[in-house]
Amino acid sequence: xxxxxxxxxxxxxxxxxxxxxxxxxxxxxxxxxxxxxxxxxxxxxxxxxxxxxxxxxxxxxxxxxxxxxxxxxxxxxxxxxxxxxxxxxxxxxxxxxxxxxxxxxxxxxxxxxxxxxxxxxxxxx
Amino acid sequence: xxxxxxxxxxxxxxxxxxxxxxxxxxxxxxxxxxxxxxxxxxxxxxxxxxxxxxxxxxxxxxxxxxxxxxxxxxxxxxxxxxxxxxxxxxxxxxxxxxxxxxxxxxxxxxxxxxxxxxxxxxxxx
Numbered sequence: 434x435x436x437x438x439x440x441x442x443x444x445x446x447x448x449x450x451x452x453x454x455x456x457x458x459x460x461x462x463x464x465x466x467x468x469x470x471x472x473x474x475x476x477x478x479x480x481x482x483x484x485x486x487x488x489x490x491x492x493x494x495x496x497x498x499x500x501x502x503x504x505x506x507x508x509x510x511x512x513x514x515x516x517x518x519x520x521x522x523x524x525x526x527x528x529x530x531x532x533x534x535x536x537x538x539x540x541x542x543x544x545x546x547x548x549x550x551x552x553x554x555x556x557x558x
Numbered sequence: 559x560x561x562x563x564x565x566x567x568x569x570x571x572x573x574x575x576x577x578x579x580x581x582x583x584x585x586x587x588x589x590x591x592x593x594x595x596x597x598x599x600x601x602x603x604x605x606x607x608x609x610x611x612x613x614x615x616x617x618x619x620x621x622x623x624x625x626x627x628x629x630x631x632x633x634x635x636x637x638x639x640x641x642x643x644x645x646x647x648x649x650x651x652x653x654x655x656x657x658x659x660x661x662x663x664x665x666x667x668x669x670x671x672x673x674x675x676x677x678x679x680x681x682x683x
Contacts, residue, residue: 508574534675545667
């Protein structure tokens with residue numbers, strides 16, 4: 434059974450964390466044919482942590498977990514901290530496959546998203 | 559003449575700032591029919607600052623500047639700090655129209671971008 438964990442930095446502002454949790458719900462509907470389970474996880478400042486989010490997936494029966502870093506740039510958090518947190522989870526769930534995907538800011542679709550944000554604002558043309 | 563300023567947080571890692579500058583170049587090509595000028599600007603830790611980026615646009619002839627916050631969540635930076643920096647620029651260029659667009663993390667297309675990141679990684683299906 435496949436699961437997806439959307440990983441965000443986490444904020445002191447609870448509404449920012451709630452935005453991420455709401456987005457994970459939207460993604461759950463968008464990818465429902467591919468992923469039975471979708472959870473949000475936070476690197477810092479908010480709950481659940483990344484290992485806790487992964488643990489929630491495993492307890493729901495996940496055997497294959499895809500971790501999506503909801504980060505714009507590939508800094509220390511993406512290169513070092515998120516892999517470190519996922520390694521903690523690997524230590525607890527040795528028989529669960531876990532794959533960390535590229536951070537979303539590196540997506541070639543980002544330019545199209547920005548184009549759409551600009552066009553829909555009525556500021557283009 | 560219309561200009562667009564892509565505003566990012568700014569990082570101590572120069573490669574992160576270069577990613578943003580490269581993205582502004584991609585957006586310049588993507589939106590070349592709508593925006594004659596595209597610049598990147600940084601809230602903190604990197605150059606050019608937001609007022610400097612706006613000033614670059616004005617010196618190139620911009621009369622109408624659209625500011626796009628390249629931020630995932632709508633925290634203090636989006637609600638307070640970016641408008642404050644744009645207000646500094648307004649003080650210097652009273653005859654230039656400046657509009658701050660919604661932060662990109664609030665875009666309804668974000669779920670599609672994440673879906674595409676997941677599908678293209680070969681982790682879906």
